[in-house]
Amino acid sequence: MNFSQLPLSKEMLTTLDSLGYKNATEIQSQTLPLILDGKDIIAEAKTGSGKTAAFGIGLLEKLDVKRFRVQTLVLCPTRELADQVAKELRRIARFKHNIKILMLTGGESFGKQLGSLSHQAHIIVGTPGRVLKHLNKESLNLENLNTLVLDEADRMLDMGFLEEVEAVMAFAPKERQTLLFSATYDDAVLSVSKRIQKDAVSVKTTAVEVANKIKEEFYATPNKLETLVKVFAHYKPQNAIVFTNTKVEAKELAENLVKAKVDALAIHGDLEQYERNDVLVQFANKSCPILVATDVAARGLDIKELSMVVNYDIPHGTETYTHRIGRTGRAGAEGIAITLYNSYESEKAEEYQNGAREFLEESRLPAVTNFNMKPQYVTLVIEGGKKDKLRAGDLLGALTGDAGLKGSSIGKIDIYDRQAYVAIERDFISNAEAQLKSGKIKGKKFSVWVL
Ligand code: ADP
Ligand code: MG
Numbered sequence: 001m002n003f004s005q006l007p008l009s010k011e012m013l014t015t016l017d018s019l020g021y022k023n024a025t026e027i028q029s030q031t032l033p034l035i036l037d038g039k040d041i042i043a044e045a046k047t048g049s050g051k052t053a054a055f056g057i058g059l060l061e062k063l064d065v066k067r068f069r070v071q072t073l074v075l076c077p078t079r080e081l082a083d084q085v086a087k088e089l090r091r092i093a094r095f096k097h098n099i100k101i102l103m104l105t106g107g108e109s110f111g112k113q114l115g116s117l118s119h120q121a122h123i124i125v126g127t128p129g130r131v132l133k134h135l136n137k138e139s140l141n142l143e144n145l146n147t148l149v150l151d152e153a154d155r156m157l158d159m160g161f162l163e164e165v166e167a168v169m170a171f172a173p174k175e176r177q178t179l180l181f182s183a184t185y186d187d188a189v190l191s192v193s194k195r196i197q198k199d200a201v202s203v204k205t206t207a208v209e210v211a212n213k214i215k216e217e218f219y220a221t222p223n224k225l226e227t228l229v230k231v232f233a234h235y236k237p238q239n240a241i242v243f244t245n246t247k248v249e250a251k252e253l254a255e256n257l258v259k260a261k262v263d264a265l266a267i268h269g270d271l272e273q274y275e276r277n278d279v280l281v282q283f284a285n286k287s288c289p290i291l292v293a294t295d296v297a298a299r300g301l302d303i304k305e306l307s308m309v310v311n312y313d314i315p316h317g318t319e320t321y322t323h324r325i326g327r328t329g330r331a332g333a334e335g336i337a338i339t340l341y342n343s344y345e346s347e348k349a350e351e352y353q354n355g356a357r358e359f360l361e362e363s364r365l366p367a368v369t370n371f372n373m374k375p376q377y378v379t380l381v382i383e384g385g386k387k388d389k390l391r392a393g394d395l396l397g398a399l400t401g402d403a404g405l406k407g408s409s410i411g412k413i414d415i416y417d418r419q420a421y422v423a424i425e426r427d428f429i430s431n432a433e434a435q436l437k438s439g440k441i442k443g444k445k446f447s448v449w450v451l
Contacts, residue, residue: 001029025050069144107273128164214329230365237307261372264290285412285423311339377423383447
């Protein structure tokens with residue numbers, strides 16, 4: 001369906017066009033008419049199907065910009081996800097002026113959020129715990145709320161946010177539209193829906209969507225680490241996420257991979273927020289090819305162009321499996337999903353037998369000699385960011401000017417409030433670091449280090 005077939009404003013259509021969103025995705029064309037019509041919905045569609053824009057377009061079209069009060073609240077399970085949602089909303093809101101979207105998530109200064117809230121906002125995107133804290137302290141009020149969105153509702157429940165979500169609901173007016181989005185849903189989600197929604201219309205697109213092109217292979221092995229390195233050596237993926245079932249394992253596996261000359265970082269629940277961010281930035285900007293993750297830690301990451309997903313352990317349940325491997329093979333490119341299992345797991349592995357999945361002999365993978373996996377880039381951190389009015393252009397300027405690098409040696413640049421990350425080709429990193437350390441950016445000296 002083309003967006004112009006929907007009752008959307010002209011400015012919205014122009015924006016979508018400028019974003020390169022030509023046709024509505026399946027979930028968008030099925031939910032938008034209902035959302036615009038004020039219905040409560042419970043929508044299920046797989047990861048990457050454009051759920052954010054589905055509710056984002058709807059809520060932005062309904063927003064009364066002149067009424068400078070919180071009209072919409074979007075709850076997300078993690079800070080990264082909230083950040084992605086806020087970014088997508090800002091992109092879609094581009095052509096409507098003066099829409100204020102505020103993020104309220106944990107791991108950030110409460111005081112700063114108090115300051116921002118005192119200046120009001122139209123839309124809040126946040127995590128349940130932090131939003132609730134503001135509601136309890138009366139720094140946030142939802143009197144004017146008319147739309148409430150629960151994004152990744154299933155995950156929110158998995159992570160134990162039910163109580164907090166319900167407590168937040170108690171602050172919202174009864175007359176409101178409640179939208180529930182999820183990659184999967186089960187009885188728990190349905191029961192929450194019953195309690196917080198009115199006559200919710202259920203929309204499910206999982207079945208009609210074209211399946212991702214994913215090659216699924218299973219290997220029985222007594223030595224998973226060795227097999228994993230063979231898999232990497234054989235397929236040479238650009239990047240991969242390796243899932244483990246526990247955070248202890250995630251940590252250990254990343255260390256063991258590094259010992260086996262495969263550059264890897266782990267992301268799990270024990271990391272501080274800044275450490276998480278360091279890891280995610282490095283993976284996304286190609287400074288680390290392998291990310292070892294637990295399901296919780298990886299949830300909601302929108303990492304594009306993932307060549308491979310590995311289940312280092314058989315996941316607990318086929319839904320988790322589907323969710324994990326759905327991260328590869330997006331946008332038409334073929335992805336590879338590898339699952340390793342040992343003799344203790346062979347019974348569980350058998351439950352995964354179907355026509356599409358290949359159960360292969362480990363011995364078909366060639367022995368590994370002299371293999372290593374190194375990233376294309378190395379990340380340089382500059383202790384300065386948006387608050388210091390640093391822009392990507394300033395960093396590019398400093399690096400290509402004084403430091404003498406070619407623009408082509410510089411990869412992704414991420415600028416946060418107080419820090420900036422620049423991906424630089426490995427051969428040029430020491431030169432870049434030395435130059436930035438001795439020189440100035442925008443006339444100012446900043447601390448600089450290599451991650
Ligand atoms: P989900 O929440 O369903 O996992 P996202 O909302 O994160 O998916 O969207 C996945 C990607 O698809 C994003 O990069 C988004 O910008 C893009 N996208 C969303 N809607 C469209 C569209 N209609 N056409 C093209 N790309 C789109
Ligand atoms: Mg999403």
